[in-house]
Amino acid sequence: MVTKIDPVELTKALIRCPSVTPEEGGALVLLEELLTAGGFECTRVDRGGVSNLFARWGTRGANKSFGFNGHTDVVPVGDVSAWSVDPFGAVEKDGYIWGRGATDMKSGVAAFAAAAVDFVRDTPPDGAVILTITGDEEGDAIDGTTALLDWMAAQGERMSCCLVGEPTSPDTMGEMMKIGRRGSMTAWFTVTGEQGHSAYPHRALNPLPAMARLIDRLASHELDKGTEHFDASTLAVVTIDTGNAATNVIPAACSAAVNIRFNDSHSGAGLTAWLEGEATKIKEEFGTGVEMRVKVSGESFITPPGALSTLIASAVNAELGVTPEMSTTGGTSDARFVKDHCDVVEFGLVGKTMHQVDERVPVKQIVQLKAVYTRILQEYFA
Numbered sequence: 001m002v003t004k005i006d007p008v009e010l011t012k013a014l015i016r017c018p019s020v021t022p023e024e025g026g027a028l029v030l031l032e033e034l035l036t037a038g039g040f041e042c043t044r045v046d047r048g049g050v051s052n053l054f055a056r057w058g059t060r061g062a063n064k065s066f067g068f069n070g071h072t073d074v075v076p077v078g079d080v081s082a083w084s085v086d087p088f089g090a091v092e093k094d095g096y097i098w099g100r101g102a103t104d105m106k107s108g109v110a111a112f113a114a115a116a117v118d119f120v121r122d123t124p125p126d127g128a129v130i131l132t133i134t135g136d137e138e139g140d141a142i143d144g145t146t147a148l149l150d151w152m153a154a155q156g157e158r159m160s161c162c163l164v165g166e167p168t169s170p171d172t173m174g175e176m177m178k179i180g181r182r183g184s185m186t187a188w189f190t191v192t193g194e195q196g197h198s199a200y201p202h203r204a205l206n207p208l209p210a211m212a213r214l215i216d217r218l219a220s221h222e223l224d225k226g227t228e229h230f231d232a233s234t235l236a237v238v239t240i241d242t243g244n245a246a247t248n249v250i251p252a253a254c255s256a257a258v259n260i261r262f263n264d265s266h267s268g269a270g271l272t273a274w275l276e277g278e279a280t281k282i283k284e285e286f287g288t289g290v291e292m293r294v295k296v297s298g299e300s301f302i303t304p305p306g307a308l309s310t311l312i313a314s315a316v317n318a319e320l321g322v323t324p325e326m327s328t329t330g331g332t333s334d335a336r337f338v339k340d341h342c343d344v345v346e347f348g349l350v351g352k353t354m355h356q357v358d359e360r361v362p363v364k365q366i367v368q369l370k371a372v373y374t375r376i377l378q379e380y381f382a
Contacts (some may be wrong), residue, residue: 002121005034005114007107007370008097008363012090014106015099019072021139024051027072027106031055031113031133038117040131045151048143050136057120058128060157065128066380067159068112068373069145069338070166071137074101075355082357096360104354107361108165108369109133115373125381130159137334141297145334149341161308162344163376164335165369167351168327173365174320174372178346179309180229180302180328181336182261185268185294186238187275189214191282192289195252204250208242210286211254215240217278218258223266229302230263230328263328268296298336302328303343312347315375320368347372 019025028051032042040055058065077087077100085091087100097107116129132152136144152158169175191211196204215237223233236259244251260271272294283290303309309326317323324347338344349369353359 005117007110007114007366010034010110010114011097011102011107011361011366012092014072014110015090015097015101016088017072018088019074019101019135020076021073022050022136023073024135028053028133028135031072031109034113035117035131039120040117045148047147050134050139050143050147052135052144052148053131053133054148054151054157055131055133056128056157057116058125060128060155062128064126064381065130065158065160066377067130067132067162067342068116069132069162069164069334069344070105070109070112071134071144071334072101072106072109073135073138074104074106075138078357084358092363095364096362097366098358098360100359102353102359102361103167103349103351104359105166105348107366108167108348111366111369112163112165112373115370115377119374119377123378125377127381129377130157134334141334145337149337152341159342161342162338163312163373164333164338164344164346165348166333166335166346167348167354168346169324169348169350171350171352172322173350173368174316174322174324176327177309177312177316177324178328178330178333178335179305179326180264181298181300181330181332182230182233182263182328183266183268183300184259184261184297184332185271186257186259186297187272188255188257188293189279190253190255190291192253192291193250196250198248198250201250205288206250207252207254207288210282210288210290211240211256213286214278214282214290215256215258218275223260224263227263227265229326230300233260233262233266235260262300264300264302266300268299272296298332301336301339303339303345306343308343308345311379312345312376315372315379316347319371319375
């Protein structure tokens with residue numbers, strides 16, 4: 001009798017790989033060995049010092065190819081002394097696996113890798129199963145999933161649809177899937193004036209009132225009221241700084257930054273134009289200099305409810321007895337890149353402890369997730 005791949009043991013093995021972004025840490029080497037032994041054709045697609053893995057079972061260009069996407073890189077552990085366990089020890093206790101990446105998202109990768117290997121061995125499908133695994137999701141995300149998709153385009157590799165295994169449920173296993181994500185962008189402002197003595201403000205040009213007015217206008221502006229599948233867009237002021245410790249000096253410059261999470265009624269370019277317009281108004285009103293720099297981390301997107309979300313909901317209901325809500329909440333993920341390649345939906349574990357000290361995942365959820373992923377493959381290729 002052929003032994004099934006144990007996703008719990010695989011999760012432990014991956015946690016023991018210290019793959020803090022951008023270090024590979026042995027995680028992709030481990031997965032490549034497992035997948036190769038399972039009949040997958042594996043290719044390392046490293047770029048810019050980032051390690052990535054592409055794995056395909058079946059023929060290139062198959063009419064039906066189901067894809068999984070995930071990452072093995074993790075955020076730093078922070079203060080090691082604050083942990084009750086070794087962050088890379090993969091300790092199992094109290095029904096949990098403990099360690100950095102346990103939730104985000106080595107358990108998800110272990111579940112879909114185990115499901116994929118067992119599925120193609122037990123019931124070889126008429127089509128292809130593709131796994132794209134990056135080591136750069138928690139970092140700049142420049143040479144991770146984007147590198148994999150660029151390589152796939154050059155090689156004629158194609159996924160018909162893709163499931164990203166990020167944690168998606170807030171509290172209860174199976175309660176939520178992500179059919180889209182808000183866009184994200186950050187804008188940095190520098191307002192410059194003329195330094196002077198605070199007793200003689202008329203001899204200086206204070207940048208602080210100008211910055212205060214600009215930030216107030218941005219923060220109090222209602223971007224929208226939400227759309228059919230998205231909550232209202234938000235703008236958060238994340239820093240205001242002068243670097244001035246003296247109370248008798250009017251500083252020469254002030255800096256600030258805002259982060260915007262936006263829905264599908266906006267684009268990065270449109271919001272940039274709005275920000276530029278507000279900055280120009282301040283410059284004209286106060287006579288200060290105003291410089292702005294913008295980084296758009298990802299545009300908003302949605303995979304309209306359809307075949308893929310129905311497939312995932314059906315499998316979740318069959319295995320867990322719940323029907324997941326279709327949501328677009330949360331931050332960004334690599335689904336923002338995959339959506340340009342094919343339809344993409346995210347489904348994974350409960351994400352309560354991700355990025356926290358003593359990050360941990362219930363053993364039961366890892367087993368459940370493999371079962372859901374297995375059923376998804378079975379129903380997709382039925």
